Amino acid sequence: MDLILPFSVKKFEKQLNIKDGILLMGSCFAEEIGKKMQVRKFKPLVNPHGIIYNPSSLSNAITDYLEGKVYGEKDIFNHNKLWQSFNHHGRFSTTETATCLKNINEEIKSAHAQLQKANWLIVTFGSAFAYVDKKSNSIVANCHKLPSTDFEKVLLNKNQTLSVWNKQLEALKKFNPNLNILFTVSPVRYVRDGLVENNRSKGILLDTVHTLIEQNQNCFYFPAYEIVIDELRDYRFFKEDMVHPNELAVNYVWEKFVNSFCDEETKKFLSEYEPLLKSLTHRPLKEDTEAHQKFKAQLEEKVKSLEKKYSI
Numbered sequence: 001m002d003l004i005l006p007f008s009v010k011k012f013e014k015q016l017n018i019k020d021g022i023l024l025m026g027s028c029f030a031e032e033i034g035k036k037m038q039v040r041k042f043k044p045l046v047n048p049h050g051i052i053y054n055p056s057s058l059s060n061a062i063t064d065y066l067e068g069k070v071y072g073e074k075d076i077f078n079h080n081k082l083w084q085s086f087n088h089h090g091r092f093s094t095t096e097t098a099t100c101l102k103n104i105n106e107e108i109k110s111a112h113a114q115l116q117k118a119n120w121l122i123v124t125f126g127s128a129f130a131y132v133d134k135k136s137n138s139i140v141a142n143c144h145k146l147p148s149t150d151f152e153k154v155l156l157n158k159n160q161t162l163s164v165w166n167k168q169l170e171a172l173k174k175f176n177p178n179l180n181i182l183f184t185v186s187p188v189r190y191v192r193d194g195l196v197e198n199n200r201s202k203g204i205l206l207d208t209v210h211t212l213i214e215q216n217q218n219c220f221y222f223p224a225y226e227i228v229i230d231e232l233r234d235y236r237f238f239k240e241d242m243v244h245p246n247e248l249a250v251n252y253v254w255e256k257f258v259n260s261f262c263d264e265e266t267k268k269f270l271s272e273y274e275p276l277l278k279s280l281t282h283r284p285l286k287e288d289t290e291a292h293q294k295f296k297a298q299l300e301e302k303v304k305s306l307e308k309k310y311s312i
Helices: 028-038 055-067 097-117 156-175 195-215 224-231 245-262 264-280 292-308
Strands: 021-024 045-046 076-080 082-083 122-125 129-133 136-142 151-155 178-183 219-221
Touching: 021 028, 021 055, 021 097, 028 045, 028 122, 028 245, 045 097, 055 097, 055 122, 055 136, 055 156, 082 097, 097 156, 122 195, 129 156, 151 195, 156 195, 178 195, 178 224, 195 219, 224 245, 245 264
Parallel strands: 021 045, 021 122, 122 178, 178 219
Antiparallel strands: 076 082, 129 136, 129 151
């Protein structure tokens, strides 16, 4: 008896190597995959603007990176005694103006440099719903808990998003001709929008992404959404909120990602590194014992040897 609907992901025409330059952007699902990469010796830059859900704000963030924008006081505002940016996640919000701007501008500088040399830009669209600031008539990435009356909620349609992203893909191609773009759609259900509304939103995003891939070279799609929603459709694969994939689901998606998207050298490295990673993350009862210190030194030596072997 089959308890799941098997879903195989075809091997990608262009594949990812562990030494490739990578920039990941988008929803919290992008962060989950980014964390998987970071602990496995990939060198990605993850969400330089913080978590962003809608495709318009993601494009605006990329424009900041391409232009090397420098934010000043006119670009931020104070609310609840915190300096914040409508274009950034709350992790950039601080009580000091200078600190807020410093953190924002350092991340943009890093993203600009990363995009210049990157082989892959991985973008995860989260929601087609966006919020327009009534004062500036511009879409924001984060409302920062300002009064809801300050914003208008809109559903971005396919044509709007296609227009924005076709222009953005052309700009990216000029900036870095060697860049490949991998699109995904977050499997997280945004129940705050309503289940019917969430499905409308995801439908728009999926249709838009596939049209972008058809119209542009070096663009690809990884079916994270389908793997979680259709293959892992049981609630045992979700956290207690019933909307976010749990660790088991993320691990399952990661395995599919590696098998279909990573090249043979990378898969070979990961097969040798995974046992070491389990030992590295293991917490002993007594860390200060001589036996543990010896074990730790031997483990570090094995990691260095593996890094040398694969020139990481």
